[in-house]
Every structure is written in C-alpha cells, then in structure tokens.
Amino acid sequence: MPDWAEIALRTLLAVAVLFVMTKLLGKRQVSQLSLFEYITGITIGSLAAYVSLDLESTWYLGLVAIAVWVGVSLGIEWLQIKSKRARDIIDSRATVLIKDGKILEDNLKKERLTTDELLQQLRRKNVFRTADVEFAIMEPSGDVNVLLTKENQPLTPKHLGIRVAPEQEPQAVIMDGEIMDEPLATLGLNRDWLQTELEKTGVAVENVFLGQVDSAGQLFVDLYDDQLKVPQPQTKAALLATLKKCEADLEMFGLSTNEREAKSMYARCSKQLEKVIDDVKPLLVR
Structure with a gap:
C-alpha cells in the first residue's frame, strides 16, 4: 500500500477513535476543561497525530496509549464523583477574592491574579466598582462569580411582590421552511392548527425560516425576508381583555x-370573575 494511502487510512481511524473516546469522556471535556483534562486533551491529540503519521510497524501502540489515557480520565472522573476530597485535590477548591466589599490580597496572590485581571473579570459580570460586590469567588474552572450587595442587585418581580407564570421551553415547530412534527406532538398540536395560525399571520410555511410555539400556545415566526413585518400574537392579550369585558358587563x-x-347575583358573579382575573393575570401579561 502506498504511504499516502496508509496515512490517510490511519488518520481516518484516529478520527474515529478520538470521536468515540471524547464521547466517553462527556461534554465537560469540551466545555469546561480542568487542569488534568486540559493535559489529557493535548496528550490524546499528540497520540492521534502519532498514529496517523508513524509509518513503523508499532503505530498501533498509539491506540493503546490513547485507550490508557481515556481509562485514567474516566477513573479520575469516577473518583471526583464519589469523593469530595478527590475533587479538592484534582480540581482544587474555590477561592474567595472579595468579601464584604474588601479585596483579599493574599488570595489574589495565591491564585496569581493581578488587580487588572480581577477588574477585568468583574467587568465581564457588568460590575465596575469593587465596593458594589458583597462576595466574589474564583471557581476551580477559573471563572469568577459575583454576588452584588442588596442595594445593587437588579429588581425582580419577587422584589415587587408580583407573581409571574412559569416559563417552559419554546418548541421549534418550523425550521428552514419545514414543519417539525415531533415538537408539535410534544405540545399536543398538529399541522392543521399550525396552518390555521399561519393563515392568521398571512405567511406560507416555505417563507418561514424559524417558527416557535411558547408555553401559552402562541406562534412566533421569523421569515426569510427580514423586510416583512409579522404581527405579534395577541392570544393572551385578547383573552385578558375578554375577561375584563365580561366583568364590566356583569357590573353594568x-x-x-x-x-x-338579580343585583346580588350579578355582584357576586362579578366578584368571582375578578378573583379569577387576578389568578390568571400572571399567566396572561407575559
């Protein structure tokens, strides 16, 4: 076999082996590398290059080395899952950098972090004054997480005493002009419902780049033609308006x-409907 053909076959084999091994190691190997995982990734890549290019008869030993590295990585991950002490030794512990608005200089030196680097990490969290920070901690991954003081935290509906509805994941029911039947079935809907909703907006399926249905059953579409304006769904707003109209009619x-x-009955029904509106309003104003 020519050398170029043998190298091509070995490269394909190395790619297949790397794919299987990285799937075994899991997504964390790609998204958040610890120090050991970083070393493992470099080493496995070097071994894969050896398998691809070494023309000697012992090239298969590179596959053995890759398997050993992956086995060691899986064993270490198992230890980390089972033992807190093993996690502390392998990944190290989180380090507090700021406490009660005060920078802990000794911990900065321990992590070899300069003041400029600390300020850069804080700016990534939209924090520009250390005095606004109640607590800042460097995770084993190197990320800095920040807890602002109470007066600097953004307002939430809970702070204002407002109840809001839980939000579920929107389902993509149209993608690249094609209807996705599985997400529709997940929502308990079908193609007839989707066609009816599209007719309300005046667009055809083939003109929709992406269509999503939220937890309230409202369809939102993004068209290929960005110049066209599509009216926003008004299902929840219309329902709330109808309920308020019914309440007003009962009072009238x-x-x-x-x-x-009869007057007592209308007043009682109006009060009951008012309570219903208060209960469902968090679901309809989002």
Whole structure:
C-alpha cells in the first residue's frame, strides 16, 4: 500500500477513535476543561497525530496509549464523583477574592491574579466598582462569580411582590421552511392548527425560516425576508381583555336592574370573575 494511502487510512481511524473516546469522556471535556483534562486533551491529540503519521510497524501502540489515557480520565472522573476530597485535590477548591466589599490580597496572590485581571473579570459580570460586590469567588474552572450587595442587585418581580407564570421551553415547530412534527406532538398540536395560525399571520410555511410555539400556545415566526413585518400574537392579550369585558358587563347588569336578587347575583358573579382575573393575570401579561 502506498504511504499516502496508509496515512490517510490511519488518520481516518484516529478520527474515529478520538470521536468515540471524547464521547466517553462527556461534554465537560469540551466545555469546561480542568487542569488534568486540559493535559489529557493535548496528550490524546499528540497520540492521534502519532498514529496517523508513524509509518513503523508499532503505530498501533498509539491506540493503546490513547485507550490508557481515556481509562485514567474516566477513573479520575469516577473518583471526583464519589469523593469530595478527590475533587479538592484534582480540581482544587474555590477561592474567595472579595468579601464584604474588601479585596483579599493574599488570595489574589495565591491564585496569581493581578488587580487588572480581577477588574477585568468583574467587568465581564457588568460590575465596575469593587465596593458594589458583597462576595466574589474564583471557581476551580477559573471563572469568577459575583454576588452584588442588596442595594445593587437588579429588581425582580419577587422584589415587587408580583407573581409571574412559569416559563417552559419554546418548541421549534418550523425550521428552514419545514414543519417539525415531533415538537408539535410534544405540545399536543398538529399541522392543521399550525396552518390555521399561519393563515392568521398571512405567511406560507416555505417563507418561514424559524417558527416557535411558547408555553401559552402562541406562534412566533421569523421569515426569510427580514423586510416583512409579522404581527405579534395577541392570544393572551385578547383573552385578558375578554375577561375584563365580561366583568364590566356583569357590573353594568347589576346596576341596570332593580331586582334585589338579580343585583346580588350579578355582584357576586362579578366578584368571582375578578378573583379569577387576578389568578390568571400572571399567566396572561407575559
């Protein structure tokens, strides 16, 4: 076999082996590398290059070395899962950098972090004054997480005493002009419903780049033609308006009748509907 053909076959074999091994190591190997995982990635890549280019008869030993490295990595991950002490030794512990607005200089030196680097990490969290920081900690991955003081934390509906509805993951029901049946079935919907919603917006399926349905059953579409404007769904707003109109009608009926029993009934129904509106309003105002 010519050398070039043998190298091509070995490269393909190395790619296949690397794919299988990285799948075994999991997504964390790619997204958040610890120090050992970083070394493992470099070493396995070097071994794969050896398998591809070494023309000697012992090239297969590179595959053995890759398997050993992956086995050691899996064993270390197992230890980390089972033992807190092993996690502390392998990944090290998190380090507090700022406490009560005060920078801990000794911990900065321990992590070999300069003041400029600390300020850069804080700016990534949209923090520009260390005095605004209640607590800052460097994770074993190297990321710095920040807890702002109470007065500097952003307002949330909970702070204002406002109830909001839970938000579920939107489902992509149209992608690249093609209807996705599985997400539709997950929502309990079908193609007929989707076609009806598209007719309301006046667009065809083939003109939709992406279509998503939220937890309230509202369809949002993004078209290939960015110049076209698509009206936003008004299902929840229309339902809330209808409920308020019914409440107003009940109050008007109560005022327009002279019968005491009917007036009492309309007033009671109006109060009950008002309570229903208060209960469902968090679901309809988002």
